[in-house]
Amino acid sequence: MAVKRAVSILTSVLLVLNMFMTIAFAAEGNDVATPAGTGFDQEEINQLEIAKMELQNKVTTLKEAKPDNTTTVAQLQSQMAAVKALANGLETAKEDSSEEKAAAQEARTALEAANDLINNLTGEVSGESLLVTFDTDGGSAVDPQHVYAGDTLEVPERPKKDGLVFVGWYTDKTTSVHMWDFLNNKVVGLMTLYAKWVQVDEKHRLLNAYASAEELENPYVAKTLQTLGTLSENQRELALPEGTTVYVVPGVYWTDLTYKEGGVIAGPNIGLSILGENISFLGLTEDATDAIISGNRGEGGETGLGANGSWYSLGISSGFHSENITIANYAQEDLVYPRDPSQNMKKRLDSKNHAEVLTRANGTGAPDKLYFKNTRFVGYLNMMLGLAPTRAYFKDSFFQLTDDSIFAGGVNVYENCTFHFFGNHPSVNGAGNGGVSVLLGSKVIGMPQMTSTDVYLAKQSSAIGPNANGIFAIIDTQFTGRIESVEWENVVREDSRHFVSNNTIGEEKKPLVISPSQPQTSVTLTGNALNAFKVGEEYNVYNLLKGNDGWDPKGQYNAEWEPYAHLPYRFLIEAKGKTMYSDKTDNTNRAVLTPAPAPADSVDVKNTVWSYDTNLLNGTVDAATGVITLTAKPNNTGAIVKTIVTGTLPSGISAGATLYIRPTAVPAPVVTTPAIDISENLATLSYTLDQLGYKDTSVIEWYHETGPDTTNGIHIGTMRNDTNEFFVDEPYKKYALNKYDVGYYLRAVITPKYEFSSTGAPITVYTKRAVTAADVTEKSLYTDFKNLYFINEDHTTTKNRWFFDRVSGTAVPWGWGIGTNGTDKIWGLQNNSGGTNTRFVFGQTGNYSDMSMVLNYSSSKVEGQGFGGNGNFMDIYVKYDPATRVGYGLRVERTAAGGSNATIWTLYKYDGTNQTPLSQPLRTAAFMPKSTMTVSVTGRTLRVQASTLSKKTPLQIQQNLPNSVDLSWTDETGDLGNNNFGGFGIRINNSGNSSYDYAGSGMTTNNTVMLHNVRVDATDRDHVVTFNTNGGSEIASLVVGEGGKIEKPEDPTKAGFLFDGWFSDSKLETPWNFDMPVTNDMTLYAGWKEIVVLSATPSASVEQLSGNKNNLTIKISEELSDGNTNVISETFSISNNAADTYEVGAYKVYVDTKGNTQIRECYIME
Template sequence: MMCVWPVAVRMFRRFMTFLAVTALLVTVIPVFSADYKAYRSLDSSDPIIFLGDSIIYGGRTITLGERTIFVDPRLDNALADNYRYVYNSIRDAVAHLVDGTENDPMRVLFAPGVYWVDDPDTPAVVTGKYGREPFGMVIRCENLHFIGLTRDARNVVLASQRGQTQGAVGNFTMFDFHGDGLRVSNLTMGNFCNVDLDFHLLPSLGRKKRSATITQAHVAYCHGDRVVARNVRFISRLNMNPLNGARRILFDRCHMECTDDALTGNGVYLKCTLSLYGQKPFYTTHRCGAVFLDCDFTAGGSNRDMVFCKAPGQVTLVNCRYHTGDSVYVGWTNYPETWQRCYQAGFTMNGNPYKIGARNPENTVEMDDLPLLSAFYEVCGGDTVYNVYNLLRGDDDWDPTGIRGMVGCGNMGTALVLNRKMASIVTGGGSICLSAEVMRHGGYELLKESSDSNENIHWRVRPGFEDMVELSSYDGDSITVTPRNNTDETAVFYIEAYTDCGLRGAVGVSVSPSVLPPPDFVGNTRLTMKGGMLVADYTLGLCGRKDESLVTWYRCVDGRKNGAIPVKVSRGRVPERSYRLTTADNGYFIMARIEPKHRRSEAGNAVDLIMKRAVKPSDFGETDISRTGGSDIYETDFRTFPTVNQVRVIPGFWTVDGYKPADTAEFPWTFDTDKDMWAYGRGFNGAVGEGLLQAQRGARLMYTPVNGHYGDMSLTLQVDPTKTAGQGFGSATGQYMDICLKFDTRTLTGYGLRIIRTVKHAKAVDFMLVEYAGGTVTPLTDPVSAICYRTGCTIELRMRGGSLAAHVETSTVLPSNSGLATVVDLSATVTPNAFGGAAIQHTGTCGESTTMLHRLKIEWFGPG
């Protein structure tokens, strides 16, 4: 890496830049005012002299005017009113903003103090407008500069104290900036909803956090370009969002404190310090990713696995240091994908070299010895110069750190972007075209001028999979991929594009063998019955391949297939060839629908096999709902549970639908009735293995037993919440799961256990017994906050006479110092009823906030 300007010239340029900036602020002749002789700066070690029409700070006199205003909360109203460009609150100041220009920006000069963007003492709960989150201030101003008149960023604090469910409905955000050229410097921007505000200059201005329960509490959005934060402290926890949304943004020598989903996904972070109290500071990154240069990360939580992103995105770290406890793994993302490529150079953990994401090594590009490193820094005269110019130049030569003349590379790509991330192709089914483009940071194309590095693009297949595809028609940045898989198994691998300088990009590829015709039925197909079991008896011409037919069982009201409702389905490539009869089948005609299939075929035309008569009690034998020891039992692991919506309430059937309970009315959400509410599949995070998951918010299951009077009853449900910290649900916005028994599914009347996210704790949920009466829910017990709603959670609910009880525990090892319950036992005396139904109602958001259902057992003990 070559430096093209000598050190002397560099120092001269810095001096000239200093003179240019000073010229914008300095007036030679100060204007004194006897009215303010008593003014004393809050920080006597870094004083401000206030003269009414001007101020003196740092040895410079600054004349106030339409585009240069001064704010100090210590000025009383009468004195502030005497001067046109002087204010004592941030709200008054921003009401007088005018658009600035690049050469004459709109400057707001803040004296040391605490400036409340939103009144923390008002009891009002704020809400957003037009479907957006609530904001403390919406500011529209071009080339706006917020400048703290201090050397210590702790001395000027722009503050708020609201977050989701804590003084706000929605993710409260301090600022919503609109305009290009925003700059903030020498101050703190903090949402102190879940963090104490300690103000060392004057402790009486400090303030305790609103709540220790961490919730979504944002700092700022910005809509524009060319944004700089210099020597700024950004303080919050969950979803901090420090100036999130700009096309180009530089964080220069800033400090950040946050938990998850918090950082700006396309930022350039230069010499910043980051205190991480969660596991994943980004949700994801965008516009060619986030870049960290000479930054320090300190992990302050107890997580053993740390990552940068929840969902895959590009991250680049150059000369960065990670500080954490021993035996901590640091990866790029929670859910690694074969297409992801991230970059590191000079990275250390606790002082030792460390490769990030070692469990998935293909995700990491180590560029310590690659020409690509010039895109991020160069060594000039023995000094390291970080190439912020190359990163943020854009198409207008923006140079926020003034190093344009010091570096040799100013048009170098930092990402290799492909036209797709995943591709599924079938041998014999045609080819696909892959293309790649070298991009500069921020999603900019290379400039028309010659590039600073060799950007020729090459292609390769992951070693060991070369025979699965043929690469042809090379045309610089594109290639044709033809599948050539002649095995019976689908091959999953990646195809990688790369440049000589070190950029890489990849596509995750799934290549299936050619599709063969579905197998034919051989001989007779029929239903046979023995010992309460129906069997679909069929034979296929499989040519040695495994049978993967889709067999679905239905109950029909007659022998003509009318009113067919699925009661058992095939999953996981395993045909469900048998069906055990139950008392709920009495009076129905059972049908098996067989769609013939093997590993290399699609499903063929279905054959329906249906009983010639209705099921009668003598057919049952030993069944899933069986009379044993005076009880009837229903059990399922949900593997064959039909997830298609079934909205009717019918004795002996599950109602599979969506429902928005009345007690969630204040929270605006809905669901799509044309889409299934439940899905069976593989989980993630805390949800281990496979199980039944909510596909939409409001997912509900209700089991209606055959008609009769029911006495005592118990229900055991084994679940894995996707959330791993014990909070169970996305936020405390009416998000809960109710498990009900002794339940009338027609009138929504009965008893249950409610598990609900609470505003009281960030890593716990509340448990309470409840009564349903016509859909209206009344608590029967006080809520108990507990930390046991985690992976391996077993929920037991039982009714004995007039006694309702619940027991909840988990197999997960729990922290011993939380001060909260690790096992839940609740009981209440209630009025017995003759209902025998059961229900599960989930009102939480889906995806990251689902609860996987693994196993359900319902037991009825004798008649009522």
């Protein structure tokens, strides 16, 4: 009863600890910022959790075993030592958090319960002297020891035996399960320990870190890897005879002799390469954590993980075989080795970056026939990427990884394996061309550090048919932990086909559907179709790995297995001509579909049964090859028709190909009444097409022109439509005006086209007038880049528009495309690799003071590292002059110190090819999808503010990383405050490329930054002074520098008014002092005084003409208030003499003449 009670107590404690970890995992998913100083080390908690789970397994084993099972008790004690060491590590960590303390305390409770269990098992012998004997199996005698229950043993004298080498003492007679741990194992009862011996020779060698000096005299016994065989001069390549077996005694064996040193190790970037085929490394206990082959370097240089580029712990050759060992890289994970704590080592960096584990030996090609049994692979990013074997079999093995780590190569089979995913993309491309990645009865656990709950088994795959990569078969496999959904790849190929059977998700083991949006891609195997992978309850490994040479690592093949030895393990349809032009009779309307099983000769493909829509297609099957040729019937729908053709093998396995049938063509559009209308901040192009029912896909380009009919202007607007029709935009009819359009006419060129027509002749349209300042009230410069036209131009002369300033090379740094991952299915401006030496800039004419640049952007990387690799960066320029390449701004970069979940932000001063840091580097998680940054200059202060709408990842929460930025620098020299530049721009150094093809862009665009839009405001240091003459003669505007004085213009004139000076307000209340400095744009208003007549004096004269006609001239002389005299004169025709009243201007004058030449009277009538 005591044993059962202790087991029950321990089980309950472990369940509580499990519950704690579940709660911690769930908390990771919440976007709650961890308070400063309370970040915790999730990796160490994870290590403890894994060790605790092993403890739980051993408790269960002990519960089921006989109470006197010495081996099981000793294994439990060793596991208790591992848990204790990890718990101690958490408790002694600096600034340990409540999470760490809680995990450690729960572990200690579990340890106490386990110890109680052992005490209960040995209670009957408590206090008695116990005899421990040593069975040397014919070797020299070793004295027994008398101890009490709970005591450790003293290390006895090493026995000797002719022709054999001593390994150690085992608790089991088979000397294969558990080697006694003299540091941690304690006696629980009477027992015998058994000596293990091995025979060594040229092809059988012993690796024993604790071998005696006498044992090391044997040339086939070694304490280190480097002394096992022939070591190269650089100590990085170990040659062993073909077929050598290496027995590995528990211990830690370093592949890199400089593992304790800092600095950067020279290439090759492999700690140690094992040269020689068919080499076996066999750990001499069943616990793979006892024998460890390890390295501890990775990418990042001296400040990172101690290597330049990816660095692998071990390189192997074809035929490599391992059992019961760990192959690891401890650069980013603590090494805890309870058997010998002197081997413990702290990680170099708290990161999840490039620190790889296993690759092919230096200078060798793809290895074949690799067999790993009970082997643990402990790493993170790119863990096994460089291995890519032709065939490999992993049995009962463990994998710890982040992204881009596994599944590469030909045929990889994983049976009863456990995977700990710390990332969401375990592979790049999956299996290579013609290969397959097979999971059989395995378990995939999503760890808390996964960025999201989605797993994508491959990032990018290509081709369909015999050369397709990224194909999987997943049978009886459970996905659990943080994983909530599984996709075949980032962009699921509609014609891919993967085999599945009996897979589950979650602890509830609900049925798993992979890529549910493309259900046809998962082919569920049943009955005979499943035999390729599983016969009854046995997995058919031989069928998958036999190749052409009958390789049988599982020892499975016999005569009874022959019917299952040559079955197809993948089936796809290779399709040529997927897009069919239904109005053609040539090859453009022909699809050829070829059945492609693997192995190719595993089925007679001429028996393939094809099914398709006969209303859409005509088909002919080649009876000799099974290939079907299809032609499309005329499609008169006006739209593309999508249809699937399915091929089925005699076994019932099917695959398919999706065809796209284009409609019959229509005539090009007829365009009428084109015109451009200018309104506030907008120019709108309008026209009419002859067929309103067809989709308008016309392409429109915009230009600046100096006149109403010139054609040599500047290209300012464009459309991004591509020839493959991946992106077909709405016609670009609305052009947003900005201040640099003022003074120009606008020209639009329309290339008319319907969706399924040819293009018509280009049509050119002009505005009726030039754009005026009154048309542009928007002062900001804004673009979403979609219709922005830019090319490489001369940086010394180009102003007032975006352009590429190429320092060297020919690469284009930015291109339009569709994103994936963090920018999934979003169109935008994406970076291109190789564009580092080309800046994307805008130089403004004039002088400016304060300015700001607001950039909305997304990184396709979702973990927080922002860019494709260490050393990649993006510069943002403000107060910048493209002509001299001088200015200020920000650099965001990915570095080893930043880790795999953050970027480094630093303010800089830029001067040509040189840059000077102005602030301390800031590590932040703000460079994510859906992010915004503002880079501004106010007075003497350069400031960056940034935020993101992306939730923090669990790792960012764990490390208490900020996901916002507020970074500033104030210039005390005055240089920034006196900087007159108003230019701005961007420089990018990243490894990805833009792509229009979503289906083929998974890896290409995964390492890109996408620009969504940018808005720039700059305060003119040059100010425009406008003169409003209030109806008087026009006065031209002036440009005055900041703080300058207005040069007084000539006085304007206005009929009937006297100019009364310039005023700063429209109410004419405040006269302007021309000695005052100008600090902003302003308008001066003319004041006027009306002119008044003070007096008017009439006069008249008569001119005698022939006959009785005379001319009477009347003048009014006005004395005006401005001191001038105004004379109004009118001449009238009279007969001889006359007396009358005449209108002269506004006056009525009475005149009386006499004698044809004299004036009797002349006066103004009242």
